[in-house]
Amino acid sequence: MPATLLLADIGGTSTRIARADRDGTLFDLRVEANDSYASLEDLFGVYLSNIGGPRPRAGVFAVAGPVDGDEVKMTNRAWHFSRPELARTLGLDALTVLNDFAALAHGVVGLGPQNLVTVGTGKAVEGAPMLVCGPGTGLGTALVLPRADSFEVLPGEGGHVRFGAVTSEEARVLAHLVQDLGPVSVEHVLSGAGLVRLHRILSGEVATSHSIITAALSGQRNERETCHVFLRLLGRVVGDFALLTLARGGVFISGGVGAAMAQLFAESPFRAAFEDHPPYQARLAAIPVRVVVHPTPGLVGAAEVGRRLLAALEPA
Incomplete structure (x- = not known):
């Protein structure tokens, strides 16, 4: 089965999650209320359990707050995580984390x-x-x-x-x-x-x-x-x-x-x-x-970043 991406646009109030194929096409889109989960690990665990199938190979997560290094702390929510630890927990070969408006920027310029x-x-x-x-x-x-x-x-x-x-x-x-x-x-x-x-x-x-x-x-x-x-x-x-x-x-x-x-x-x-x-x-x-007015521009941008990430993981 072709490798897929795990994408997330993690806001202060809600999180949009999807998978994407190698050309950036989104599927299995969900919108989750952050208050329903104690942590990001819980949120992603429930999502992956519900969709079933093979685990995505790589991930791109957009978060509300500055991203500087591997330790990420959100601005408008008391969530924090370690990028490499979260990648291991989710079984991802690679995980890119970027600011939510950086992801938006990657997405909106192509709309x-x-x-x-x-x-x-x-x-x-x-x-x-x-x-x-x-x-x-x-x-x-x-x-x-x-x-x-x-x-x-x-x-x-x-x-x-x-x-x-x-x-x-x-x-x-x-x-x-x-x-x-x-x-x-x-x-x-x-x-x-x-x-x-x-x-x-x-x-x-x-x-x-x-x-x-x-x-x-x-x-x-x-x-x-x-x-x-x-x-x-x-x-x-x-x-x-x-x-x-x-x-x-x-x-x-x-x-x-x-x-x-x-x-x-x-x-x-x-x-x-x-x-x-x-x-x-x-x-x-x-x-x-x-x-x-696109409903998920952050995920569109994350998919564009992820497309390049998957290409880098594949052998030349």
Whole structure:
């Protein structure tokens, strides 16, 4: 039987798991709630037991947090593991672990227009850097640098830069957050939990991020206003990141919260806030922004990395 890959996109809230063949085609896809498992070893053990058949030969896991060496500790969940020990436990000949937005970056650059929602205008400059970022459990970032025949991905932790206010409304929001949290980072606002905080501050109502977005999409006034404020703040922060990286190759917005709000971007202040960075409005107006709506872009990126990993394991 041909060798297969074990792929996982391990977020703070849920984990998407699949297998893939040597050309990167996904199958046996599952989505698991992390709270249902005590550890990653438990989660993968249940998955492999349920699908049966021969064990995958190699694995590629994307995790929410920085990856530096063999010891991996997630940012938004109290899970940690040793890469070589986990590979042995799962019976894998090789295991690659990378940042979740690095995996997204490997995936989104190859997506077709059916998996992307364009926000505003702009035209990508061939060979220029591309930025991948977006809100989910946290706020992830990665930079894509095109090379002669491929590209290089540089993951970052942009969600942990400090959040700043530029309007009186934002100052009021920030004052509430400082009182509750102390020093406020960008992902305290631009994440699923951040959307909940923002809605409570703006409306006095307590709701889940899912219910806020669902109500906004159905036209509910308070929730729609919260999402518009959220997207304005996201536009400003992403505009900051685009200037920092000169991402003239384009910006991709991903993450579960970003994808869920895809239909709200066009009517929201996102694009205006993205461009409103004097004196560089024209430069930012030229940068295309696309929202990723593919259901599993992290697994697509992991499969691309895994395809090369399997090729390296096979004899020449």
